[in-house]
Amino acid sequence: MIRLYGTPKSRAFRCIWAAEEAGLPYELIPLGFGPGMKAPAHLKLNPNGKIPAMEDGALALFESLAINLHLAAKAGPPLMPLGDDASRVLQWTLWAATEVEPAAMQWAYNTYIRPAAERDPGQAAAGAAGLNARLDVLEGQLGAQSWLLGETYTIADCNLAGVLYGAWANKFDLGGHTRVKAWLERCLHRPAALAARALREAP
Template sequence: MIRIHGTARSRAFRCIWAAEEAGLPFVLVETGFGAALRSADHLRVNPNGKIPALEDGDLVLFESLAINLHLARRAGPPLMPEGDDASRVLQWTLWAATEVEPAAMQWAYHTYLRPEGERDAGQAAQGASGLGARLDVLESHLEGQPHLLGEAFTIADCNLAGVLYGAWSNRFDFGGHTRCRAWLERCFNRPGALAARKLREG
């Protein structure tokens, strides 16, 4: 049985969603923040002292998007396509981590994550601008297709949308990025996403 360590109100949400999309049975090992992350048991599965982590038989993984790629590989197509599209999945997954998430988190920290007295409006604006520039790329890419790789939803959509969940759920101004907004709505209203959202939002 797959074991996902974390809480749905963290990046573990992405992994719960991916497991639902993959149709793989799993248990959520509820692991919050703080002292629990420094316990010997948790450091065994994630030596970084963070969540999430995954156990799948003898395999132990950390990093949410790597976990998702593993779950998708287990499921196979269409969630994890083959050939050149498998490389495109890696491209969009790495783009989500290196280009989108830093800007999204800068906006998030200074908009709703940090206590109000620790927020910096200039930092929030800078994060919003950076995220907007990445959304320009995504908006152009989505022209004429419902998902990142074409007609089919893949783990690339799950990974990138998962990174954007905080912005989407906390009313980031998507402005003229209408394709991006419609794509996120499609992604987050899939049955697998709704099951994961129920845990996170409930």
């Protein structure tokens, strides 16, 4: 049985979503923000002392998007396609982690995560500008197609939309990116996403 460690109110949300998309049986082991994630038992799974982490038999993994690639690989096509499309999945997943997430987090920390007194409007604006530059790229990629790789939803969509979820939920202005907005809505209203969001958005 796959064991996911974390809370839906963290990046573990992405992994819950991917596990639901994969249709694999999994167990969510609740681990929230606090000393538990720095405890020796958890450090064996994630030496960074962060969540999420995953165990699948003898395999222990950290990094939310790596966990998602593992889950998708277990499910196979169409969630994890074969051939060149597998490489495209890696490209968009690494792009989400290295290009999109830093800008999205710069905006997030300075608009809704940090206490109001610690937010820097200049940093928020820089994060928004960085994110908009990446959304321009995404807008061009989506073109007239439904999903990132074409007409088939893959784990690349789940990974990128998972990274963008915080911006979407906190009303980042997507007005200039109509295809991105429509694609995100499609992603976030899939049954698997709704199941994960029900946990994430519960009071």
